[in-house]
Amino acid sequence: MAVVLVLLGLVVLVALAAVGIYNGLVTRRNAYKNAYSQIDVQLKRRYDLIPNLVETARGYLKHERETLEAVVAARNGAAAAARAAAANPGDPQAMNALSGAEGALAGVLTRFLAVAEAYPDLKANQNMLALQEELTSTENRIAFARQAYNDAVMAYNNARETFPGVLLAGGFPPATSFELQGAAEREPVRVQF
Numbered sequence: 001m002a003v004v005l006v007l008l009g010l011v012v013l014v015a016l017a018a019v020g021i022y023n024g025l026v027t028r029r030n031a032y033k034n035a036y037s038q039i040d041v042q043l044k045r046r047y048d049l050i051p052n053l054v055e056t057a058r059g060y061l062k063h064e065r066e067t068l069e070a071v072v073a074a075r076n077g078a079a080a081a082a083r084a085a086a087a088n089p090g091d092p093q094a095m096n097a098l099s100g101a102e103g104a105l106a107g108v109l110t111r112f113l114a115v116a117e118a119y120p121d122l123k124a125n126q127n128m129l130a131l132q133e134e135l136t137s138t139e140n141r142i143a144f145a146r147q148a149y150n151d152a153v154m155a156y157n158n159a160r161e162t163f164p165g166v167l168l169a170g171g172f173p174p175a176t177s178f179e180l181q182g183a184a185e186r187e188p189v190r191v192q193f
């Protein structure tokens with residue numbers, strides 16, 4: 001009788017451990033998805049600022065039509081990639097597409113701001129200065145949100161790849177961090193005039 005009770009106790013302990021591991025994986029998966037949603041909020045904020053920045057500069061940069069169109073196109077591409085990534089945060093293809101689109105956007109924004117520096121009236125425009133300050137603030141928020149997301153992805157991946165989580169991780173695919181792809185993207189967007 002005592003042997004049966006001991007065996008039953010062991011089975012209950014193993015079952016409770018399995019439930020705890022499974023729940024931990026679910027919790028970590030939800031944490032990285034929530035962390036991505038914080039990135040998504042800040043990216044939307046940036047995408048909303050860019051048209052205002054372009055519109056403010058449009059009157060001054062009449063001869064720079066290609067640059068303005070490139071900024072708008074890159075912003076639209078990045079917004080589409082962000083929507084795809086938001087539908088499935090952690091998916092390698094979606095995160096790589098988002099990283100590439102964000103790299104392209106950073107490149108054209110840098111070029112746009114460099115072109116804008118050549119226009120003294122634009123540099124002194126109060127709307128442009130305010131938008132630049134908002135963009136700088138947003139870039140900082142994106143960086144912090146990206147760091148929190150990557151930390152959550154690492155915790156999730158560690159939990160699913162280490163023992164005993166690896167025993168129950170079959171239904172939990174690995175998540176992909178939001179990493180920088182190119183050297184140009186590693187450079188901060190300069191928004192000072």
